[in-house]
Amino acid sequence: MTAASFDQQAWLDRIGYNGSREPTLCTLHQLIFAHSHAIAYESLDIMLGRTPRLDLASLQRKMIFGGRGGYCLEQNMLFREGLRSLGYKITSLQGRVVRGMAIDAPCxxxxxxxxxxxxxxxxxxxxxxxxxxxxxxxLLREGIEQATPHEPMRFINVVGELTLQAKLRDTWEHIYRVIPYPRYDAEYEITNWYTGTHPDAPYQSNIIVARPGPNRTRITMFNRRVTVRYATGEADRRHLKDEAEFRSVLRGEFGLNMTDNEIRSCIDVMERKGEKGAPHPFFA
Incomplete structure (x- = not known):
């Protein structure tokens, strides 16, 4: 059951969705597409010294009413409440990210x-x-190539865990392994504290933003590097030169409601502590 304090209409307005509210597969496809295009993936609060909060009031204040995005825990917690408010039955899970690693890596x-x-x-x-x-x-079933509005995807079984893969050009690249057991929110709080505060995690030092773009493109930003990847697998890359360009990209291309001071602070942290080379494949 969804929390009584969840503002369903505000969420639907934020993601620009005005279709059916019946809890069907068709509606689910449309909600995922709308939410992912409207609310960017980003972890910039961590650079600003703000460990993300996962309570519903904070999630709504930040991502629905505040015009910001969030990283995986924030995004999927908010999306879960939206789905529950529409009558979907949800099981919360966790995954082991293996993007850019061995598919059976002990992650x-x-x-x-x-x-x-x-x-x-x-x-x-x-x-x-x-x-x-x-x-x-x-569909959580192995061995079936599934079309999406972007890349074809599939699951394969690796050490008893369904592993999500995406077909990029002619190569199946692995993304994460799905652990098939329900998780409690307290476990997400532990994960959130680790990823938001551990000095070796990438979020404290690097500007990381992503969202799907028009015409099956994906747009990512890692520090100064902005990449637009096309469905063909080809990509355009450019490097931002000054604060004005950062403001234009973060506000325009990613739709983030950030002040000049917030953007300036992120740039300062990036210049002092951020990675200088190409991003890890997870963020490319």
Whole structure:
């Protein structure tokens, strides 16, 4: 059951959705597409010394009314409340991110996922993975190539965990392994504290933003580098030169409601502590 304090209409207005509210697979596809395009993946509060808060009031204040985005835990917690408010049955899960690693790497479970149980079967919903978040629901069944508004995707079984892969050009690249057991919100709080405060996590030092773009593109930003990747696998890259360009990209291309001082502070942290080379594949 959804929390009584969730403002369903404000969420739907924020993501620009005015379609059916019946809890069907078709509606789920449309909600994922709308939410992921409207609310950018970003972790900039961590650079500003603000560990993300996962309580519903904070999530709504930041991402619905505040015009900001969020990273995986924030995004999928908010999306979960939206789905529950419409009558969907949700199982909260976690995943092991293996993007850019060996597919069977012994990784911790730091990514939040949602399983939506429908008459058609169990489906994955994930609006919080950044540069490769699925832009439609995916049937949680191995060995089936599934079309999305962006890349084809599929699951394969690796050490008992369904592993999500995306087809980029002609290559299937792995993204994360889904742990098939329900998780409690207290476990997400532990994960959130780790990712938001650990000195080796990338979020304290680097500007990381992503969202799907028009015509099946994906737009990502890692520090000064902005990449537009096309459905063909080709990409355009450019490097931002000054604060004015940062303001233009963060506010214009990613739709983030940030003050001049907030943007300036992020740039300062990036220049002092950020990675200087190409981003990790997870953020490319």
């Amino acid at each position: 911790p479970a730091i990514h939040m996922l949602l399983q939506v149980d429908l008459p058609d079967g169990p489906y994955l919903a994930d609006v919080g993975f950044g540069n490769l978040a699925p832009t439609s629901a995916l």
